[in-house]
Amino acid sequence: MSRATLIVNPRAGSRRDLATLIPAMIRVLEAQGIVAGFVETTGPNTAASLAANALSEGADTVVACGGDGTVHEVLQGVVGTSAALGVVPIGTANALARNLGLSPDPRRAISQLAGASIARIPVGRVEYSASNDGSELQSRCFAVLAGAGPDGALVYSLLAGKAALGRTAYYAHAARLFMTRPFPPFRISYRSTGSDSWQEDRAVNAMCARVGDLGGLFSKLTHGSSLYSTSLRLSYLRPPGRLSLPSWFVSGQLGIHSRNPWLRTIEVDEFRCEPIGEAANVHAQVDGEWIGRLPISVRLIPDALSFLIPTSVPSR
Known part of the structure; x- marks a missing residue:
């Protein structure tokens, strides 16, 4: 991972700390030498196009920040490409993140992703x-x-x-x-x-x-x-x-x-x-x-x- 874009669902989990949480997550990645930024979804079915746009602008990694629904949308924009997909759980349903062993604390989860390995998987x-x-x-x-x-x-x-x-x-x-x-x-x-x-x-x-x-x-x-x-x-x-x-x-x-x-x-x-x-x-x-x-x-x-x-x- 050298350049990452976080796709953030601001409505996921009804969190009220995103204004401080997202910059903190960005700083974690930057401390590892990763160029990082974020964009927010503006409603249902917008995350896939945001992910595709991030890849067209040079990102090699897209991180879905939300619940399983957000991950599902981002997946549509990343699948079939060489880019990597990461998950940070901030939603109501986080089955995928839990099965990956990711911390429910987004700050710890992004730290885990900063040092993660990449696996090629079927979907x-x-x-x-x-x-x-x-x-x-x-x-x-x-x-x-x-x-x-x-x-x-x-x-x-x-x-x-x-x-x-x-x-x-x-x-x-x-x-x-x-x-x-x-x-x-x-x-x-x-x-x-x-x-x-x-x-x-x-x-x-x-x-x-x-x-x-x-x-x-x-x-x-x-x-x-x-x-x-x-x-x-x-x-x-x-x-x-x-x-x-x-x-x-x-x-x-x-x-x-x-x-x-x-x-x-x-x-x-x-x-x-x-x-x-x-x-x-x-x-x-x-x-x-x-x-x-x-x-x-x-x-x-x-x-x-x-x-x-x-x-x-x-x-x-």
Whole structure:
């Protein structure tokens, strides 16, 4: 890292100390001989273009300062380039930073990044429809999680009030939604790692995580997932949701996922989720951002991103 730009989400985590925090972080980098500056996002979906602009102006490193949503946006502007991406947690949800072993204190986290190593990693890519008739396809890359079903419905339900919910209220809302709302089944098709043939099943939930600990209520659901994996770890629940969803959380907390008759966890190269019937209304999300309704398709992009990894974290 020789020239870094911090992309700062001023609304992340409702912090009130950014006026002193950001200059302090800049000074940490400059003390290591790194030329550093920062820009602030001005609203949703602005971080990707800010990251791309920083690279065009000569930055070799972009640091996303915010939560997982901010990282997700910055990722879109960096993936596929030779530039490195770093993360400083100042948001509400910081699953990626936590799995990287970064300190929750932004000042300590930026110090960790100043001496970090660079690892080239694969990232997931979701293709989805941006129109009701499915004619307008878009795609996003992700570093934490993609899912369809209850987690997509949760993100959709919180679109208007996400910033107002504290962590406890968020988990309470999630638990209430998962335990009380009926979720329609959808078709899931997947190609297992190394296989040329597709398998098909019915599911009420599908989740593909790139980190092993989502935190809080979801901390035990994605054990075994890794940023470095060269395959996608797909977990899905068979219907009925009123039984499979509660059992998923219980078996996760007890560490007995393998005994859950409704849960399947497999390594795949790609998978698709499609609605069953015209009335199906199944939401999808990526890195905690709502992207619409099914269908979606997901695959892995190899050697896609240079990532700053603290030296205290094993590279594999």
